[in-house]
Amino acid sequence: MSHHIVEVRNLQHVYADGTAALKDVSFIITHGESVGIIGANGAGKSTLLQHLNGSLEPTGGSIHIGHTPLSKGTLPDIRRTVGMVFQDPDDQLFMPTVFDDVAFGPLNLGFAPADVEERVTEVLELVGAGHLRDKPPYHLSGGEKKRVAIATVLSMSPDILVMDEPTNGLDPFARRQLMKLLCDFKHTRIFTSHDLDMVLELCGRVIVLHEGEVRADGPALEIFGNDKLLAECRLEKPLSMQNCSACGSKKSNVKSPDSSACQGR
Amino acid sequence: MASIHSAVLDLKRLDLLANGNSPIHRLDARAKVVVTLVFILCVVSYNRYELSALFPFFIFPAIMISQAGLPPLFILRKIALLCPFVLAVGIFNPVIDRGILLQLGPLGISGGWISFASILARSMLTVGAGFILVAVTGFTAVCQALERLGMPRVFAVQLLFLYRYIFVLTEESGRASRARELRSCGKKGQGIHSFGSLVGHLLLRTWQRAERIHMAMLARGFTGVFHASRPSRFGAPEIRFVLFWSTLFIVLRLQNVSQLLGSLITGLFP
Amino acid sequence: MHMADALLSPVVGGGMWAVSAGTIAYCSSKVHKEMDDSKIPLMGVLGAFIFAAQMVNFSIPVTGSSGHLGGGLILSVLLGPYAAFLTIASVLMVQALFFADGGLLALGCNIFNLGFFPAFIAYPLLYKRIIGSHPTAARISAASIIAAIVGLQLGSFAVVLETTFSGISSLSFPTFVALMQPIHLAIGIVEGLVTAMVITFVYKARPEILQSTLDGRVVERHSVRNVALAFLAATVVTGGVVSWFASKNPDGLEWAIKQVTGQEELKEPDQGLYAVLKGLQQKTAFLPDYTFKNPADSKKETALPETSRQPNTGDLVISPGHRPSVNPIHSAGTSLAGLVGGTLTLGLACLTGFLLKRRNQTK
Incomplete structure (x- = not known):
């Protein structure tokens, strides 16, 4: 239970070339929450995500995953807890076949081959990719790659799912499929995205990053209702909250909290 | 090319x-x-x-x-x-x-x-x-x-990586070189100068990709050991296959079947 | 300049396979011991990069032709010699399997020619010496060009040696050298220039990439010398074993023997399938000695003793030195039989395949 909490305190990161990507970031994400981290290009979203499983070391501040501080010693445990889905699935799918890729994590965790087999089958079915099992990753479509990439992470049964731009480059159908899948998860979920409609549908809470700092943190509808804040952070309202330019109908606030396809609790 | x-x-x-x-x-x-x-x-x-x-x-x-x-x-x-x-x-x-x-x-x-x-x-x-x-x-x-x-395992593993990323990288460089081609007129712009920086960029992107891949591996608990998970069986069909063909090849190598057959034919029907 | 199976004898091909396999094993253990595990994906991805980079070409002024990046030197600069050798070997392996560049037997030669010289000679002995500890753009250019030229010259010379020792090509050694070396001088200059440009680019953008191979896991001089000595030893041993084997086992290695000892004739086997078929043939054939009978020649033919009437098993096994003494009519008939039989077997092979396919489809 306590494993699912993410606590970031005064996180700072300065790259080797002197760029301060994160100046002061703090937030707490509790069990089962679905949080969208949004912000303009260069706001520090990806840098922040890379800290959450220790791919980058903080210059200052600290990160706790379920009350365990992130450090060299706790890294293996934390990497098991925090499942990270990369933006480009080609970076994540490096093994010869889908099966090998999904089995990579569990094998590294030291599971017995029979258990691995079972787990891989289960996870692939879950993401609707059972039929892709023996295919090499380069013969998959973009949507299939994304779902398999998620499976590779799920097979390690993480408590927290972190995803960088999950809907990036997907066609509308694949995007819809993926969103349905994500909304069924019971994990604590953290997304970064420029797809604000997706954020609105999947996330109850939104954190706005601007120039390496948390500019706003609150319920999605509240944040997306604040035009001034969005403009200052080089963002805009999700399309579903904007007036329809084609037919002129006013769709003010069509998305009431319970009409969303999915509401992060 | x-x-x-x-x-x-x-x-x-x-x-x-x-x-x-x-x-x-x-x-x-x-x-x-x-x-x-x-x-x-x-x-x-x-x-x-x-x-x-x-x-x-x-x-x-x-x-x-x-x-x-x-x-x-x-x-x-x-x-x-x-x-x-x-x-x-x-x-x-x-x-x-x-x-x-x-x-x-x-x-x-x-x-x-x-x-x-x-x-x-x-x-x-x-x-x-x-x-x-x-x-x-x-x-x-x-x-x-x-x-x-x-x-050796190290060799095998990086060979698999190579094969996997040929598909990704050739697409990437195909796009880059098409972009260069579209903006150059005939031979101009296709010279060695633009080549150097184009390939240099490709190389840097490749390097970054390798870093991301390694990150993805670490994120999934990689500790430097690759686990072989595939069961293998070298059973009766395999033994039959190897024996049959190897024997045939060796017989063919020792006996010039063409020659024998041809001799029979030309011998029979001069 | 990929060496190819079709030009190789099994002795040369097998020997070079052994040498390259040994080097791969040595480099693998080196990489395994000395490098961190991030190097393995890096090697693979850089190997794929070599493919990708070869898709991009550039026009060479004046000549109107186009060139592309060669792999060996740039990989050595980026990865150091051991990892580079493995990466080159894997690039060549993919080329051999998918692009018919060379072939599986020739792989050993190709890995040696295109991997060993850049990684273990040109890079440590030339490139690194010229670069020194403080690289500059000018030094990088000079070092790349010189190292690329020398590496390629050695590589193409090795191709010449391998081809000559295999004896499938009729090109004489001096002619072949005179053809290959100048061509590869030109290629080497271009390749060196391009390599220099790419390395300079990387050096300006991310110097730490190059620095890490320069100071960290540098090849100590001993180590290079050890590799070179190991090679020398391997070559001598292979050569010795091979020639011993060749003299013991003439049948599989006719050519090597002919070349080494000047011995020509091959004895036909007197037992087994051949004998059976020979018996059968003698019973059925109107013309027992396989040849078209030339009326003018028939008397002489029949007068010949049995053994000499039977031509060689290999119908065309006639060495160049022996040629003038060959009776053209005699050999014509034999060869005709070979050709007819060959065409027939080829037809039969295709027919078998076709029939099996039909059967599979109807199943």
Whole structure:
């Protein structure tokens, strides 16, 4: 239970070339929450995500995953807890076949081959990719790659799912499929995205990053209702909250909290 | 090279062929690797003027193609694109070696032409055997077979990485070079200067990708050890396959079947 | 300049396979011991990069032709010699399997020619010496060009040696050298220039990439010398074993023997399938000695003793030195038999394949 909490305190990161990507970031994400981290290009979203499983070391501040501080010693445990889905699935799918890729994590965790087999089958079915099992990753479509990439992470049964731009480059159908899948998860979920409609549908809470700092943190509808804040952070309202330019109908606030396809609790 | 682009398409096609489900596809890769090596060794062990004894060896590609359900024309087309170096070197044989070796009525055929034809036949057989091996086995399985036959693991693993990322990187560089082509007029802009920075950029992006991949590996608990998960079986079908073909190749190598058959025919019907 | 199966004898091909396999094993253990695990994906991805980079070409002024990046030197600069050798070997392996560049037997030669010289000679002995500890753009250019030229010259010379020793090509050694070396001088200059440009680019953008191979896991001089010595030893041993084997086992290695000892004739086997078929043939054939009977020649033919009437097993096994003494009519008939039989077996092979395919489809 306590494993699912993410606590970031005064996180700072300065790259080797002197760029301060994160100046002061703090937030707490509790069990089962679905949080969208949004912000303009260069706001520090990806840098922040890379800290959450220790791919980058903080210059200052600290990160706790379920009350365990992130450090060299706790890294293996934390990497098991925090499942990270990369933006480009080609970076994540490096093994010869889908099966090998999904089995990579569990094998590294030291599971017995029979258990691995079972787990891989289960996870692939879950993401609707059972039929892709023996295919090499380069013969998959973009949507299939994304779902398999998620499976590779799920097979390690993480408590927290972190995803960088999950809907990036997907066609509308694949995007819809993926969103349905994500909304069924019971994990604590953290997304970064420029797809604000997706954020609105999947996330109850939104954190706005601007120039390496948390500019706003609150319920999605509240944040997306604040035009001034969005403009200052080089963002805009999700399309579903904007007036329809084609037919002129006013769709003010069509998305009431319970009409969303999915509401992060 | 545009030809490399089409070669990559061919590579994808060959790779897809390996997904077939024929009895030959199902054999353990080691059996196929061993048989292919025996085949190649037998073919190249003939002396330079041997031609007729090479023909019976075509039975191997013919049977493999038909039994594995490979598209014969595709394989033939791939084989027909003979290595240019072979042609360039081989074509000197008829020029240099002019001694008449075979008299067909009024037509004298020099040793050079015969050895050139022999080189072509060897080339078709050896290259064809390689393609067929990949088409019925798949690159990954060939690598794993070689690893079980003693290839070092480090080498095998990075070979798999290489194969995986050929598909990603050739697309990337294809896009980059198309972009350059579209903005250059004729030969201008295609020179060595733009090449240097284009390839330099590609290299840096590749490097970053390698870093991300390593990150993705660490994120999934990689500790420097690759776990082999694939069960392998070298059972009766594999043993039969290896024994049958190896014996046939060795018999063909020791007995010139063409010669015997031809002698029977020309002997019977003079 | 990929070496090809069709030009190789099994002795040379097998020997070079052994040498390259040994080096791969040595480099693998080196990489495994000395490098961190991030190097393995890096090697693979950089190997794929070499493919990708070869898709991009550039026009060479004046000549109107185009060139592309060669792999060996740039990989050595980026990865250091051991990892580079492995990466080159894997690039060549993919080329051999998918692009018919060379072939499986020739792989050993190709890995040696295109991997060993850049990684273990040109890079440590030339490139690194010229660069020194403080690289500059000018030094990088000079070092790349010189190292690329030398590496390629050695590589193409090795191709010449391998081809000559294999004896399938009729090109004489001096002619072949005279053809290959100048061509590869030109290629080497271009390749060196391009390599220099790419390395300079990387050096300006991310110097730490190059620095890490320069100071960290540098090849100590001993180590290079050890590799070179190991090679020498391997070559001598292979050569010795091979020639011993060749003299013991003439049948599989006719050519090598002919070349080494000047011995010509091959004895036909007197037992087994051949004998059976020979018996059968003698019973059925109107013309027992396989040849078209030339009326003018028939008397002489029949007068010949049995052994000499039977031609060689390999119908065309006639060495160049022996040629003048060959009776053209005699050999014509034999060869005709070979050709007819060859065409027939080829037809049979294809037919078998076709029939099997039909059967599979109807099943």
